[in-house]
Amino acid sequence: MDETEEEKKDDEADYKRLHSFPLIRHSDMPEEMRIEAMELCVTACEKYATNNESAAKMIKETMDKKFGSSWHVVIGEGFGFEITHEVKNLLYMFFGGSLAVCVWKCS
């Protein structure tokens, strides 16, 4: 019994570890912008692992500075959304095994 429990915990930890790479679900950004945005998201999420709002704030402000005004960022573990975004300015990705990040520009 103990062994199976341990196994389960291991599995959980395992998949968390295995699944924590950034996985882009949908994006229509140009290549460089996408890479930059993804790395920014990863940095922000890692830095503010406990506070989604601050992470989102950091991402939004940096994106505004770099790529122009009116970016929007949503970070969470379970949500549904319907958004209008400027063409070639959307990134939707998973990270850290349980976080989903959606970044889009719309002024």
Add this chain to the structure above:
Amino acid sequence: ELKQEFTRTLRADNPHAPQNIVRYSFKEGEYKLVDYMDQTAIHFSLNGNLIPKDSDEGRRQSIRSNIEAEKAPVETSVETSEEAETKDKEHTGDTEAAGEGEGEGETTVEAPEAAETVEAPEAEEPPPSKAPEKKLPNQFNFIERASMTPINPLRERGCQSEPIPSKNFSANVNQWDIYDAYVEELQKMEKAKEKEKSKPQTIKVEEEKRGGRKLSHVEPQHIEPITRVARAAKIAERMVTLNTFDDIAQDFKYFEDASDEFRGQQGTLLPLWNFQYEKTKKLAVTAISWNPKYKDLFGVGYGSYDFMKQGHGMVLLYSLKNPSFPEYMFSSNSGVMCLDFSSEHPHLMAVGFYDGNVATYDLRKATSQPTHKSSAGSGKHTEPVWQVKWQKDDMDNNSNFFSVSSDGRIVSWTLVKNELVHMDVIKLSVDGTMQGPEGLQLQSLACGTSFDFHKKIDYLFLVGTEEGKIYKCSKNYSSQFLDVFEAHHMAVDTISWNPYHLKVFISCSSDWTVKIWDHTIKTPMFVYDLSCAVGDVAWSPYSSTVFAAVTTDGKAHVFDLNINKYEPLCSQLVVTRKKNKTTHIQFNPVYPIIIVGDERGLITSLKLSPNLRKMPKEKKGQEVKKGPEVEMAKLEKLLSLVREPESK
């Protein structure tokens, strides 16, 4: 009167001043005449800018100017001093003039003063004490000067940029969604890695963490889920239809009509599934064919037999596993008249159309367009193509098929690379040439309506025509027939060789008869009159003596020569609606079912009751022999009964 002289005198008094003003005096209480009137008339007045030197103001100013003169060297701007001095120049002249008043040598005084003042501004360091003494600027003499720059006219200009292109995007994310996505991603990466090397997964994960870029995996993710869903949906659909038609499926598999034992030799046809599709409800079934490889797949061609009402055509492929919806659908402009599956390439299907074209469809490809199509330039028939049949691959391994049409030509089509190459095999010419205009000998062509190739003897085939004749032909001879049978009085609708016996074939016609022949003998062996035009006849694949026919009154008849040579074992109404004619019938090669097509686009599948499927009873002690020899022997026996009197 003109010479009268008037004297006028110039007087100094003001003509405008009234002479006789009366004023009321309160003192005396009466009006008094005012004697003296002021005669001053002002012609011109001008306010001067001069202040008398000796007046208060003048004195005040001179004191002030003395104070300022001490400060004068401090002032640096030349302009202001020049200005002040030029001003002074004017005013000192005037003030001097005013001050002296009586004009004593005004001009002489002015001139030297003017000269002095001119000198003063020129020398920046004139004795300041001297110049200021004479300067008495009028503090209140301000010259107003104004000027206005030209105003630039304003113009309004507006512009609007195009709105930034935007799109909507929506998604839903849950924990399981994320988990699934990661798992899938990992699996994909595993597969990719396996192809290169075999690495343990943990090392790969570390590499990913270092690399961290999954950019190439975005696109394939979108395609795979859809195809997988399609497969899953297909399986689910089949399960659902199986559940819906559960009783039919049970009947199909297990039901054996027990009442057959009591019926003597009669049998029944148990209706199973009905196959129909909305788009084909107005079309008649013109062809049915089973796929040689997949025993539950059959193709149905839809078109119209009515000459006047010709519309589009369709080919639908149904599977017995899913009676509610066709597996494949192909539509065409012209009605489909016949179709055939290639036994060597079960994915290839040949179709003949009402407009004389033929086409092949490849079921492996996802398109609904034919892979090859004949055209007016490439030798299509000029009349409807009534039958197509595949042949064995020729020497170059190209598939080829034959087609027969009412234009009297039998054409062989070969699929060479991407084209359909045609070759006229035979022209069905009628005996007796006709006289055409200008004395030309015209050769009239018979209209072929059906044909069938011999199973074993490759070159031998039979063609039925609209006139009711059956020609026995060989592929090697293109102009002559081997033999002619005067078969029917009306068009021969179907010809079919017996699957076991090498010499026997069956033919049916709209003249109400079904005839069984031995191709060596000119007269038919068996003749059956079914009292209604026969649409189609088919041999059963399991027995050499069983065959089925459909008539246009909606009935299906099953015969077994072994049991009853003169009457059908079963005559059953297949379609319920009136005015619905059954057009085609086919046996399934494996299962004991037949499918019947009718004019309303409906396919009915029926199960043969055991009586119709009887194998010959084996005598005790004898082994049960199965196989074609037994069948052949069976039929031979029957034929010999019929033949003997004739051979005499």
